[in-house]
Amino acid sequence: MSRKRIHLALHPYGVGGPGQHGLWKDPRVAKNASIDINYYIRQAQAAEHALFDALFIVDSQFINATYPSHYLNRLEPLTLLSAVATHTRHLGLVGTASSTYNSPFNLARRFASLDHISGGRAGWNVVTSFDTGTSKNYGLDEHLDYATRYGRALEFVQVAQGLWDSYEDDAFPADVERNVFLDPLKLHDLDHVGEHFKVAGPLNLSRSPQGQPVIFQAGVSEEGRDLAARVAEGIYAPGGPLQQAQEYYADIKRRTAAHGRNPDHIKIFIHGGPVVAATDEAARLREREIFEEDNDFDRHLALLGRSFGAYDFSVHDLDAPFPDVAHLAEKGGRTGAAKIIERARTENLTWRQVAQSLAEFRRSPFVGAPETVADRIEEWFDAGTFDGINLAFRTEEELELFVDGVVPILQKRDLFRTEYEADTLRGNLGLPVPANRHTAGATGA
Amino acid sequence: MSRKRIHLALHPYGVGGPGQHGLWKDPRVAKNASIDINYYIRQAQAAEHALFDALFIVDSQFINATYPSHYLNRLEPLTLLSAVATHTRHLGLVGTASSTYNSPFNLARRFASLDHISGGRAGWNVVTSFDTGTSKNYGLDEHLDYATRYGRALEFVQVAQGLWDSYEDDAFPADVERNVFLDPLKLHDLDHVGEHFKVAGPLNLSRSPQGQPVIFQAGVSEEGRDLAARVAEGIYAPGGPLQQAQEYYADIKRRTAAHGRNPDHIKIFIHGGPVVAATDEAARLREREIFEEDNDFDRHLALLGRSFGAYDFSVHDLDAPFPDVAHLAEKGGRTGAAKIIERARTENLTWRQVAQSLAEFRRSPFVGAPETVADRIEEWFDAGTFDGINLAFRTEEELELFVDGVVPILQKRDLFRTEYEADTLRGNLGLPVPANRHTAGATGA
Ligand SMILES: Cc1cc2nc3c(=O)[nH]c(=O)nc-3n(C[C@H](O)[C@H](O)[C@H](O)COP(=O)(O)O)c2cc1C
Ligand SMILES: Cc1cc2nc3c(=O)[nH]c(=O)nc-3n(C[C@H](O)[C@H](O)[C@H](O)COP(=O)(O)O)c2cc1C
Numbered sequence: 001m002s003r004k005r006i007h008l009a010l011h012p013y014g015v016g017g018p019g020q021h022g023l024w025k026d027p028r029v030a031k032n033a034s035i036d037i038n039y040y041i042r043q044a045q046a047a048e049h050a051l052f053d054a055l056f057i058v059d060s061q062f063i064n065a066t067y068p069s070h071y072l073n074r075l076e077p078l079t080l081l082s083a084v085a086t087h088t089r090h091l092g093l094v095g096t097a098s099s100t101y102n103s104p105f106n107l108a109r110r111f112a113s114l115d116h117i118s119g120g121r122a123g124w125n126v127v128t129s130f131d132t133g134t135s136k137n138y139g140l141d142e143h144l145d146y147a148t149r150y151g152r153a154l155e156f157v158q159v160a161q162g163l164w165d166s167y168e169d170d171a172f173p174a175d176v177e178r179n180v181f182l183d184p185l186k187l188h189d190l191d192h193v194g195e196h197f198k199v200a201g202p203l204n205l206s207r208s209p210q211g212q213p214v215i216f217q218a219g220v221s222e223e224g225r226d227l228a229a230r231v232a233e234g235i236y237a238p239g240g241p242l243q244q245a246q247e248y249y250a251d252i253k254r255r256t257a258a259h260g261r262n263p264d265h266i267k268i269f270i271h272g273g274p275v276v277a278a279t280d281e282a283a284r285l286r287e288r289e290i291f292e293e294d295n296d297f298d299r300h301l302a303l304l305g306r307s308f309g310a311y312d313f314s315v316h317d318l319d320a321p322f323p324d325v326a327h328l329a330e331k332g333g334r335t336g337a338a339k340i341i342e343r344a345r346t347e348n349l350t351w352r353q354v355a356q357s358l359a360e361f362r363r364s365p366f367v368g369a370p371e372t373v374a375d376r377i378e379e380w381f382d383a384g385t386f387d388g389i390n391l392a393f394r395t396e397e398e399l400e401l402f403v404d405g406v407v408p409i410l411q412k413r414d415l416f417r418t419e420y421e422a423d424t425l426r427g428n429l430g431l432p433v434p435a436n437r438h439t440a441g442a443t444g445a
Numbered sequence: 446m447s448r449k450r451i452h453l454a455l456h457p458y459g460v461g462g463p464g465q466h467g468l469w470k471d472p473r474v475a476k477n478a479s480i481d482i483n484y485y486i487r488q489a490q491a492a493e494h495a496l497f498d499a500l501f502i503v504d505s506q507f508i509n510a511t512y513p514s515h516y517l518n519r520l521e522p523l524t525l526l527s528a529v530a531t532h533t534r535h536l537g538l539v540g541t542a543s544s545t546y547n548s549p550f551n552l553a554r555r556f557a558s559l560d561h562i563s564g565g566r567a568g569w570n571v572v573t574s575f576d577t578g579t580s581k582n583y584g585l586d587e588h589l590d591y592a593t594r595y596g597r598a599l600e601f602v603q604v605a606q607g608l609w610d611s612y613e614d615d616a617f618p619a620d621v622e623r624n625v626f627l628d629p630l631k632l633h634d635l636d637h638v639g640e641h642f643k644v645a646g647p648l649n650l651s652r653s654p655q656g657q658p659v660i661f662q663a664g665v666s667e668e669g670r671d672l673a674a675r676v677a678e679g680i681y682a683p684g685g686p687l688q689q690a691q692e693y694y695a696d697i698k699r700r701t702a703a704h705g706r707n708p709d710h711i712k713i714f715i716h717g718g719p720v721v722a723a724t725d726e727a728a729r730l731r732e733r734e735i736f737e738e739d740n741d742f743d744r745h746l747a748l749l750g751r752s753f754g755a756y757d758f759s760v761h762d763l764d765a766p767f768p769d770v771a772h773l774a775e776k777g778g779r780t781g782a783a784k785i786i787e788r789a790r791t792e793n794l795t796w797r798q799v800a801q802s803l804a805e806f807r808r809s810p811f812v813g814a815p816e817t818v819a820d821r822i823e824e825w826f827d828a829g830t831f832d833g834i835n836l837a838f839r840t841e842e843e844l845e846l847f848v849d850g851v852v853p854i855l856q857k858r859d860l861f862r863t864e865y866e867a868d869t870l871r872g873n874l875g876l877p878v879p880a881n882r883h884t885a886g887a888t889g890a
Contacts, residue, residue: 080558109521112521174469204516204518
């Protein structure tokens, strides 16, 4: 029997996200990378050349001037991915979209369109929106609370999946002799009436090449895990210290099984920002350099504030003990904020110390020469921490170093594919094609 | 002084819209044209090769099994246009999106993204949604009434334009020396509070290459004309008998001037489905053939019903006089419905006769040999009926016939460009780039 293999996705940093705020200063990074479609096409083609499973586009819809550079000015994920689709053939295209600030009919249609355009490579990363300020861009004074947001997310996904089943696979005989384009018996209303949505349907788009786009999820709270276990087929997970990643992985697989689902049908990707260099020593130096480049206290403080509803901590005495500001995070980054507060309390840290230590907290486990990085990846994989890694690189050169240095070693160890298994994202991830609920004899996956 | 020139856009029929329902049976039309991105890319490249101004994608979000074939199964316009963008360089990309069933932040972002991706070629055709059934796909039992829909449309466009001005043009110095990526003084909140929307902003995307995407509009009611005169820079107008097109054209230009705007800064495109053949006789035969191909009474009746809230007329005695069913159209196709009722009354028609005559009603003025079609176009242009034509062809071959036969004649008469004036849609349409409202010394266009 062949060995279970690792999945790899690419998360483009553009000019720099959280913890990479200074990236735009790197002379190898184009100042307009985050809004340049050719940057994304190049990233996608490099990822496809390296046989990666997917390009993964994160997103947000609230900023102020203190936000990370890439957040300030970036393309909307589905518009971006659609442009990338026709320049790739195998690579999955996963876009982040908020279930809190969209309508199911519209979004279901956009993802199904992307699935048609890409020939079956669309994935939707369902988020409930981290930034509480997003509400004010959508007419709400307050961000919805966790229970409402995640309740809405679950119903949203179910409605979208219902809409994706509007047409059975053989709904369009297009039979000229009989003058039948559509077989009307194969078109189904949805007539959904739920707590959050009323959607009659049908969708005005046929079943897409994957049956349904792949559902991803990113959210680590109790509510987020429950949503994942119920409907997600992929997760973007934080990773983080090995033991924490192990616990998270086991917890998700257990919850998924408890919902009567095959735990193999939810692929957990952890975030990985490898630092690869010719030697371990050189990689560690480079890691330090990156840390210093981004070591700007105002940025750390702003990023800390983001977990607390974009709260401006700079107005306080930063050398006082970190106070209990959990209430500020109640609706946004509650889970991450709770961890920060917990650590501040245990280690008795001031606000300044908390802000400064956030960067250290985000260190990648995958630092070293190619062989070392491959070893660490194998070690983490065997320890049951992930099914895949969502890789982020600071520059196109560093992506190349990984692809040319680390990927061949993973392949030699039979840990990574040497050719694509399929042309669809489902096919490459080993996920089943969902049967259409209306088709006689069909069984769910 | 050179002559005023005609603008041309291409409206792809896919497998067939209203009045072209039988198109899918044409052996030259691929059965999946409406969902095949390569069909659209080919159409776009042909249009660009012919120096057309834009590709124009119409849209709807409600169907039932009686709807025209292209409506049943088509790609979402922005996803479609984004994929087309990277395969063209000069062609404008105009997508239809409803102001009734979208949120301004989300939609403004998507169009600005398309404008970035295409290097300044995005246009938004603002519609309020013709199909009353759309409401039930968006949680509303009833379609909004005209006044509300058009009030919302105006405010929607104003909010979108406000969001597009979030960043001044020089907001990102990206100055490594001074460690300044963003100049925070050049980022502006919107803080819009209106009757329909509350949107704080700013948008997380910089000003796009055109300053702002071009606003189109399609709607012929009093309310629709008022919206156009206030904010539209282009119109998709029905055209129709010459005198009607003249009146419409003059009315729009007058209203635009009355709002203090330059009437040259609103380009009126009429719908044109030319039938070109080697001789006038052959073109007329072809026209008859097309008419017969689509002459399916059930389809005519279904299409008639569409103007009356997808009402099923087939349950009635079709040989009775056409009754006053205006109330059914109150929220949807009121203007068109009123015309139908008016004509039925004057000519004393039965329901059957009304349904049958609808197809005749839709006849194109541009039928004949290339020289004849060019003559008619010039005649209509000189009569003040349009600034541009939104051309629709049944097959790729018929598009070619027009491009190879009619376009060179228009060029010889100095009625159409022989090379693109610009790389942006604004540039080719002769529309000014709107100044950013926050930039000192800036003046509106
Ligand atoms: C690895 C990872 C990636 C995420 N990416 C996004 C994102 O792109 N956009 C977003 O709004 N939220 C993102 N989130 C945040 C979640 O959607 C969620 O809102 C946040 O984590 C708070 O919810 P939680 O407490 O369930 O985690 C991400 C979370 C994780 C762990
Ligand atoms: C030439 C033309 C094209 C149109 N295209 C669309 C379209 O693609 N989608 C849509 O929902 N409505 C479309 N409309 C309809 C208008 O948006 C409008 O809803 C309809 O005409 C009823 O409003 P009115 O009475 O103002 O015309 C179009 C109208 C015209 C005249």
